[in-house]
Amino acid sequence: MLSLRTTNCVLKVLKTARNEQSFHRWLAPTLRELKRRKDSQGPEKPVHRKSFLEWNYDSEIYAFSKRLGEDFNNDLLLKAFTERSYIIDEEEKQKSVGIEQPTLNLIDNKELVAKGSEFIDDIVKRYLRTVLPRLPEEGIIELHKYLTSVETLSHVSYHIGTPELILCADFPVEKLTMANVLKSIIAALIESSGENRAAIFVRDFILTQIADKDLLQFWDLQHPIKLLSDILARDNIQSPEPRLVGCSGKNTILACFRVGLYTPHNKQIIGLGVGETVDIAHEMAAIDGLRQLFGTPENILFPYNLELEQLCASTDKNLSVNEWSQKNLPVQPTNFELHQVKMTSSC
Amino acid sequence: MSSSRFTPKGFPSVPLQNGIGRYICQLKRVTLRFCKSSGSSRGVRDFIETELISFAQDHPGTVVYLKPRRHKSPSFVAEYLNGEREVISCHNFSSHEMIKWLNLYATRSGIPLKRYLKMWHTECPSIQGVWSPFTNMDPALNITQFPSKKLSNPVWEEKSATEELLEKVKQQKISSDDENDDDNTHSNRAAQV
Numbered sequence: 293m294l295s296l297r298t299t300n301c302v303l304k305v306l307k308t309a310r311n312e313q314s315f316h317r318w319l320a321p322t323l324r325e326l327k328r329r330k331d332s333q334g335p336e337k338p339v340h341r342k343s344f345l346e347w348n349y350d351s352e353i354y355a356f357s358k359r360l361g362e363d364f365n366n367d368l369l370l371k372a373f374t375e376r377s378y379i380i381d382e383e384e385k386q387k388s389v390g391i392e393q394p395t396l397n398l399i400d401n402k403e404l405v406a407k408g409s410e411f412i413d414d415i416v417k418r419y420l421r422t423v424l425p426r427l428p429e430e431g432i433i434e435l436h437k438y439l440t441s442v443e444t445l446s447h448v449s450y451h452i453g454t455p456e457l458i459l460c461a462d463f464p465v466e467k468l469t470m471a472n473v474l475k476s477i478i479a480a481l482i483e484s485s486g487e488n489r490a491a492i493f494v495r496d497f498i499l500t501q502i503a504d505k506d507l508l509q510f511w512d513l514q515h516p517i518k519l520l521s522d523i524l525a526r527d528n529i530q531s532p533e534p535r536l537v538g539c540s541g542k543n544t545i546l547a548c549f550r551v552g553l554y555t556p557h558n559k560q561i562i563g564l565g566v567g568e569t570v571d572i573a574h575e576m577a578a579i580d581g582l583r584q585l586f587g588t589p590e591n592i593l594f595p596y597n598l599e600l601e602q603l604c605a606s607t608d609k610n611l612s613v614n615e616w617s618q619k620n621l622p623v624q625p626t627n628f629e630l631h632q633v634k635m636t637s638s639c
Numbered sequence: 640m641s642s643s644r645f646t647p648k649g650f651p652s653v654p655l656q657n658g659i660g661r662y663i664c665q666l667k668r669v670t671l672r673f674c675k676s677s678g679s680s681r682g683v684r685d686f687i688e689t690e691l692i693s694f695a696q697d698h699p700g701t702v703v704y705l706k707p708r709r710h711k712s713p714s715f716v717a718e719y720l721n722g723e724r725e726v727i728s729c730h731n732f733s734s735h736e737m738i739k740w741l742n743l744y745a746t747r748s749g750i751p752l753k754r755y756l757k758m759w760h761t762e763c764p765s766i767q768g769v770w771s772p773f774t775n776m777d778p779a780l781n782i783t784q785f786p787s788k789k790l791s792n793p794v795w796e797e798k799s800a801t802e803e804l805l806e807k808v809k810q811q812k813i814s815s816d817d818e819n820d821d822d823n824t825h826s827n828r829a830a831q832v
Contacts, residue, residue, distance in 0.1 A: 346670050346704035359663055359700030451655035453667050453720050496660025503659050504762035538773045538781060550773050566771070591766060596659060 365484035372476035375460035376400040401476035408475030418603040426587035428613040434511040445471035491600040516578040526617035549573040650760035670704040673713040680713040685734035719749025
C-alpha cells in the first residue's frame with residue numbers, strides 16, 4: 293500500500309512539474325454546445341419499442357399470454373394482434389420496392405373483433421343483470437355503455453401490455469385500435485380455451501372497472517322525486533312526505549339542510565338527503581330512497597367470483613323504470629346467495 | 640422528512656384494479672446490461688450463469704434480455720405495464736444482491752416512488768357512514784328556539800368564593816335548626832314522660 297501511495301505522489305509531482313491540467317478544460321463547453329444543438333432540434337419523437345435492439349416479438353407474445361395466465365393458440369393470438377392497416381402498409385412497402393404482387397401470410401383481426409365485441413356485450417349485460425337484479429334496465433344499459441366504451445376498453449388494453457405488440461400503421465397506437473385488439477384477444481381466447489375462460493377474462497379485466505365507483509354516476513336520474521313517488525304508487529304507497537330532519541347555518545353561505553322522506557301510512561323513513569337548500573336536500577333524499585330500492589348503495593361490493601354458468605340467461609331482462617315495482621320483481625338469488633353457491637361449490 | 644417538499648406525495652394506488660380480478664406481474668421486460676470482462680460486472684455474470692434461468696421460470700410474464708456492452712458499468716432496465724421505465728445500476732453487485740434487486744422490481748407496480756400520506760387508501764366511503772354534525776344529534780334541538788338561554792350558559796360553571804361561603808352558612812343554619820328541633824323533641828318527650 294505504502295509503495296502505491298508513494299508512486300502516486302511521485303506521479304502527481306511529475307504532472308504538476310510538467311504543468312498539465314488535472315481535468316479537461318474543453319469538456320464543459322463541448323457538452324454545453326451539444327446540449328444547445330439538441331435543444332434547437334425540438335423534443336425527441338417517440339420511437340416504437342420494436343426499433344430497439346433488444347426486441348423479440350415471439351418472446352413478447354409468449355410473455356403476454358403467460359402474464360394473463362391464459363393458454364392462447366399462438367396463430368390466433370398473432371391474428372388478433374394484426375390490424376388491417378398494418379397489412380396495407382406492408383403491401384405498399386413491398387410495392388414501392390418493386391414487388392408487383394406482394395404476398396403476406398397475415399390475416400387481419402376483423403372477424404375476431406366482431407366476435408369479441410358481441411361476446412363482451414353479452415357477458416357484461418348478463419353479469420350486471422345477475423348481480424344487480426333490482427336495478428332497472430335503463431341503468432344496466434348505461435353501465436354497459438360505460439364498460440364497453442372505447443375509453444374503458446383501451447384503458448384495459450393498455451394496462452395488459454398490448455400497445456407495443458399490436459401490428460398497426462398508427463403510432464402512437466390509437467385508442468380505438470387498442471380497444472379493438474382487446475376484443476379480438478377475447479375472441480381468440482374463446483376459440484383457444486372455451487367460453488368459460490373468456491367469460492372469466494371479461495369479468496377479471498373489464499367488469500372490475502366498476503369495482504370502486506358509484507353506480508348512479510353513470511345513470512343520470514332525471515326528476516328523482518317524481519320517479520320515487522311513481523314507483524311507490526305502483527306498490528299502493530302514497531307519495532312520501534318530506535320533513536326537515538336537521539339544519540345548520542341557515543341564512544349563511546354554509547347553510548346545510550337535511551331532509552328525510554317518510555311513508556305516510558306507517559311513518560317509516562325511506563330516504564335521507566343533505567343539501568345546501570331544502571330543494572336540493574329533498575332531491576338527494578329521493579335519490580337515496582331510489583338507491584335503497586334499486587339495491588345500489590354507495591359502498592356496494594360485487595361478487596367477482598361468478599362463472600359463466602352462474603350468470604342469468606341472455607334473454608332475461610330487468611324491469612324497466614316505467615314498470616318497476618317491488619311486487620313485479622322476479623325472485624332471483626341475491627349477491628350474497630350467489631357468493632354462498634360459489635363458496636360451497638369450490639370446497 | 641427533509642425532502643417532503645420536493646418528492647411527489649400521494650396515496651397507495653394500483654394500476655388496473657390489479658388483484659380484484661386476478662394478479663398480473665407488472666414488470667413486463669427487464670434488460671440486463673453488463674460487460675463480459677470487467678470486474679464490476681462479475682456479480683451480474685455469476686447471476687446469469689447460475690440464477691437467471693430460475694428467475695425467468697418464476698416470472699414467465701417478464702421478458703428478459705441480455706445486452707453485453709464492452710467496458711460499461713453494469714445496470715438493468717425494468718419496464719412496466721403502465722409505461723414506466725427505470726434504470727438501476729448494479730455496479731459491483733454480488734449475484735445474491737442481483738436476485739434481491741430483481742425480485743424487488745418484479746414485485747413493484749411500476750408507479751413511481753412517492754411519499755405516502757397514509758399507508759392505506761379506499762375509494763369506498765366508510766361502512767357505518769361518514770360522521771357529520773347531524774350524526775347522533777338530539778332531535779329536540781330541531782325545535783329549540785335560538786338563542787336559547789339554557790344552551791347559552793356554560794356547561795360547567797365554577798362557584799365564586801362568595802357563593803361558596805353563602806352556601807356554607809346556609810348549610811350551617813339548616814344543621815343548627817335541626818339541632819334545635821332535636822332538642823325540642825327531646826324536651827317534649829321528657830314532658831310526656
